[in-house]
Amino acid sequence: QVQLVEAGGGLAQAGDSLRLSCVISGGTSSTYAMGWFRRAPGKEREYVAAISGSGNTLDYADSVKGRFTISRDNAKNTVYLRMNSLKPEDTAVYYCAARRAPNYSIYSSPYNYWGQGTQVTVSS
Numbered sequence: 001q002v003q004l005v006e007a008g009g010g011l012a013q014a015g016d017s018l019r020l021s022c023v024i025s026g027g028t029s030s031t032y033a034m035g036w037f038r039r040a041p042g043k044e045r046e047y048v049a050a051i052s053g054s055g056n057t058l059d060y061a062d063s064v065k066g067r068f069t070i071s072r073d074n075a076k077n078t079v080y081l082r083m084n085s086l087k088p089e090d091t092a093v094y095y096c097a098a099r100r101a102p103n104y105s106i107y108s109s110p111y112n113y114w115g116q117g118t119q120v121t122v123s124s
Contacts, residue, residue, distance in 0.1 A: 002027040002113045004096050009118030012086050016122070020081040022096030022115055029077040030054065033104035035111060036070060036081045038092035038120075048094070049081060050104035059106060064090075086122045093117040 008020040024032065035050040049060045049070040058070055069082040079096060097111035105111070 002032070002098055004098060004113055004115035006094065006096050006115040006118040009094060009120045012120070012122050014087055014122055014124050016086050017082070017084045018086065018120060020083070020094055020096075020118060020120075022079045022081075024077045024079070024098060027098070029072070029074040029079075031100070031102070032098040032113075033101055034070075034072060034079045035097045035099070035104055035106075035108075036079075036094060037097060037108055038090075038094045039117075040089075040092040043092075045095070045108060047106045047108070050106060051079065052104055053102040057104070059104065061106075083120070086120075088122050088124045091120060091122050093119050 003025045005023045030053050033053050036048040039045040051070045055072045067085045072079045095117045096115045098113040099111045
């Protein structure tokens with residue numbers, strides 16, 4: 001059974017940086033495309049970024065493009081989300097998700113496994 005565990009969330013001020021990590025256990029990391037999603041208070045879950053199983057292709061939501069960087073280290077079974085120039089509107093619970101396929105999706109339904117989420121709070 002694949003399990004995902006996120007870490008790295010916390011409190012930040014506008015303009016700060018945080019790095020989230022997502023450790024994959026119970027499966028071979030490279031066989032899973034990975035995505036990051038977030039849910040802000042009172043809002044629906046939204047797509048943030050995604051990366052293919054090999055790490056060769058990436059994608060970002062327009063709202064984070066140029067500020068966030070997704071990467072993965074398959075030798076460590078870990079996916080990262082580097083968040084720079086944080087804004088108050090980035091406040092949300094961030095979830096990583098794994099899809100049993102080499103190619104990612106920007107939609108949540110194709111993902112098979114989800115982490116428990118990590119809270120990111122950005123103050124102005």
